[in-house]
Amino acid sequence: MATPPAPSDDAPPPGGDPVGAVAVLADEQRRRMYAFARRVRHPVTREEAAAEAGISAKLAAFHLDKLVEAGLLRAWYDNPGGVRKVGRKPKVYEPTPADIRVSIPERRPDVIAEILLDAVLAQRPGEGARAAALRTARQCGQDIGAAERTRIRPGRLGPERSLSATEPLLAQYGFEPERRSPTSLALLNCPFHHLAARSPELVCGLNHAFLGGILDGLEATGVDAVLAPCAGRCCVELRDPAAAPDTEPPGAA
Structure with a gap:
């Protein structure tokens, strides 16, 4: 069987719209076909998916293509099982490496987990664990900020x-930024809320270093x-350090 092609530039990113992906999976037949495609561990044709769901091949193709649009499956044309057939190769489908998680408000414990993992792997001789974590959190933020600076202008x-x-960077990480003045940004949600509740000093310190x-x-x-x-909101504000802290009623955390 041929190697599947790399995803095209206009293909939906795996897990790029988790709410949309969950909405697509609300349909029972799509859930069944998606579970089947993951379970069999090989690219499936619309006929195989149709047999699994008990529907026509035409309807199965419609549902499979909806799963492709959502970034849950990807598709290409190939001969399943390597069997050569006359005519056009059939369309086959296989799962993408999508990792779908939905949380409202958004929580991102994975960010803290990656920072801590990197800190353990890159801890310097004589450096304490907390110091390594704070250094790594700041470096992680610097890399993100530098990439954005290069994109917009040096x-x-x-x-x-x-x-x-x-603002758009913080929105990607679930902070729910809100401009309170031209030079003041409040963060209405803490993506690390549950972890911060367990260890506020550590997690808020990492968050502060990351945003800085x-x-x-x-x-x-x-x-x-x-x-x-x-x-009710993130423990960090972005503003002139000499300005008074924001005192407006917080939004939901």
Whole structure:
């Protein structure tokens, strides 16, 4: 059997829209075919999926293509089992490495887990575990910020442009940023809430270092990540460190 092609540039990213993927799987026949494709461990044809779901091949193809659109399956044309047939090769489907997780509000314990794993692997001689974790968290943020700075433009950014560049990054990580002034950004959700409840000093410290690293990577000026604990939201604000902390009613955490 031929090696499946690499995903095209316009293909949906695996797990890119978890809510949309879950919505697609709300259909019982799609769930059944998706489970079948994962269970058999080989690319399946629409006829195989149809037999599993007890529906027509045409309807099975419709549902399979919906799973492809959601990023849960990918498809290409091939001869299943390596058997040569006359005419066009049939379309086959196999699962993508999608990792679908939905949490409202969004929680991202995986970010902390990756930071801690990297800290263990890169701990320096004589360096304590907490110091290694904080250093790694800041470096992780710096890498993210530097990549974004390169994408938008090189050079240093003032407060307003720094926050404008930071907002979409923080939204990707579930922080729910809200601009309270041209140079002040509140974070209405803590993606690490459950972990912070267990060890607030450690987790909030890692969060502070991570967000500060993002600003470092962006080469932001006039704005900093400031610890400003407030019930119901993230413990960090992005603002002029000399400015007064935000005191508006918090949003949901």
